[in-house]
Amino acid sequence: MKKRRKVTTRTLQRQKKQKEPIAMITAYDYPSAKLAEQAGADMILVGDSLGMVVLGYDSTIPVTLDDMVHHTKAVTRGAKYAMVVADLPFATAHFSKDEVLRSAARLMQEAGAYAVKLEGGTEIVENVRALTAAGIPVVSHLGLTPQSVNQLGGYLIQGKDVSGAEKLLAEAKLLEEAGACALVLECVPEELARLISESLAIPTIGIGAGRFCDGQVLVFHDLLQIGSDWSPSFAKTYAQVGQIMQQAIAEYVTEVKERRFPEEKHVTHLSQETLATLYGAREEQEYDHRRNNPSVV
Numbered sequence: 113m114k115k116r117r118k119v120t121t122r123t124l125q126r127q128k129k130q131k132e133p134i135a136m137i138t139a140y141d142y143p144s145a146k147l148a149e150q151a152g153a154d155m156i157l158v159g160d161s162l163g164m165v166v167l168g169y170d171s172t173i174p175v176t177l178d179d180m181v182h183h184t185k186a187v188t189r190g191a192k193y194a195m196v197v198a199d200l201p202f203a204t205a206h207f208s209k210d211e212v213l214r215s216a217a218r219l220m221q222e223a224g225a226y227a228v229k230l231e232g233g234t235e236i237v238e239n240v241r242a243l244t245a246a247g248i249p250v251v252s253h254l255g256l257t258p259q260s261v262n263q264l265g266g267y268l269i270q271g272k273d274v275s276g277a278e279k280l281l282a283e284a285k286l287l288e289e290a291g292a293c294a295l296v297l298e299c300v301p302e303e304l305a306r307l308i309s310e311s312l313a314i315p316t317i318g319i320g321a322g323r324f325c326d327g328q329v330l331v332f333h334d335l336l337q338i339g340s341d342w343s344p345s346f347a348k349t350y351a352q353v354g355q356i357m358q359q360a361i362a363e364y365v366t367e368v369k370e371r372r373f374p375e376e377k378h379v380t381h382l383s384q385e386t387l388a389t390l391y392g393a394r395e396e397q398e399y400d401h402r403r404n405n406p407s408v409v
Contacts, residue, residue, distance in 0.1 A: 119154050119195040120226075121249055121293040127154070127326070128315040134327025136197075136317050137335075140166050140183050144332045145190030153194050155317075157229065157329060158184045160199040165333050165340075175201045177215055181223045188224035197251050198225040205230040209242040216248050227293065231257035233283030237290045244291030252292040254280055255321065256299035269320075271304045284308045296329065297321040299346070320346030 117123075127134050136155035137148040140162040148156050162183055163175040177200075184198040198219040205212060219225045227249035230236055243250050255270045271277040281304070284295055295316045297305050302322025309316040309325050318325030334343050336353040343349055367373035382390070 116193045118193050123154070123195070124294055124315050125313075128313075134315055134317060136327055136329035138329060138331040139187055140332070142186045142190040145187040145194075145196075148332065149191045149194045154327070155195045155197060155329075156187055156191050158187050158196065158198045158225070159229075159331070160201045161331060165331060173202045175199075177201055177204065177218065181218055184219055184223035184225050195226045196224065197227045197229050198223060199229045199231075205232050205236045205239060207239075209239055212239045213242060213246055213248075216243055216246075220248060227251050229253055229296065233279075234286060237286050240287055240290040240292055244293075249293045250291060251294045251296060251317075252284075252287040253296040253298065254283055254287070254300075255297045269299050269301065271300050277301075277304045277307075280304065281308055281311065284312060288312050288314050297325060320344065 124134060126132075134154050135152065136157055137153045138157040138159045138161060139145045139148050140158060145156055158180065160172040160175040160180065162179065163169040163172045166183075167175070167179070169175070180198055180201055184196065188196050200212070200215055200219070204215050207215070216228045219228055228243065229251040230240060230243075231253040233254055240250050240252060256268065271280040280300065287295060292314060294314055295308070295312065297308060297316050297318050299320040300308075300318075300322075302324060305316065305318055305321035306324035315326035317327040317329050319329045330347055333339055334347040335350045337343065337349045337351070338354040338357065340354070364373065381387075
């Protein structure tokens with residue numbers, strides 16, 4: 113079996129040049145990251161969507177930098193070859209350059225991320241430039257930017273009219289010029305995503321942006337349908353793992369209630385000598401009776 117090499121920014125550039133699609137999965141912990149890497153994912157995004165998917169918030173806005181560091185640490189322990197990208201949480205990308213650098217440094221030094229992702233366009237270009245100048249790879253994010261959902265008025269398709277499309281294209285070029293190594297396009301019409309992808313030298317990663325981006329990203333829990341009955345229209349469910357998990361847990365609960373678990377094969381026993389010393393002969397007999405008749409309490 114061919115040994116896998118670490119995915120780097122050069123790997124992404126090669127994949128774009130050779131038209132090899134990039135597979136990214138959004139994951140939030142050690143087991144999901146390990147599974148994603150074993151399945152061959154090129155990139156793993158530790159998204160601030162963990163606020164909604166894992167922490168139960170209504171949006172990504174409550175997610176803190178400490179949350180992101182905590183979850184990114186878990187992901188980097190599970191992924192050794194895939195490129196791990198961590199989101200800078202709400203408002204962080206708009207802070208001063210010093211504050212943005214400190215936040216990004218935490219994600220890289222403490223949590224082990226390879227790159228950071230920033231939502232926004234023109235307003236954050238200088239911070240993208242500062243990060244890349246400091247040696248921190250940046251993945252930019254345009255289109256539907258969940259951290260700005262209140263300003264956008266909801267989770268809506270972006271760039272549908274001429275002015276909106278021209279703005280996204282111009283911002284994509286500005287972010288590339290500032291040093292971004294890749295660009296996530298979320299909820300953008302397919303034709304616009306294709307134009308942006310063909311206009312940039314850096315790879316684009318689409319989510320709800322059609323078939324012509326250089327890569328695609330889906331949330332681990334969406335593609336496996338874990339923990340939610342809802343799935344975005346642009347997502348595809350590859351397995352109903354959540355149903356299987358619920359059925360298994362329900363079976364466990366039933367067996368516990370009916371005293372069918374644990375069985376004999378799941379337990380260990382004291383030696384007869386130790387048992388006799390601890391319980392005495394009479395108690396030993398009673399214990400043996402209970403052991404052979406677990407329904408008797």
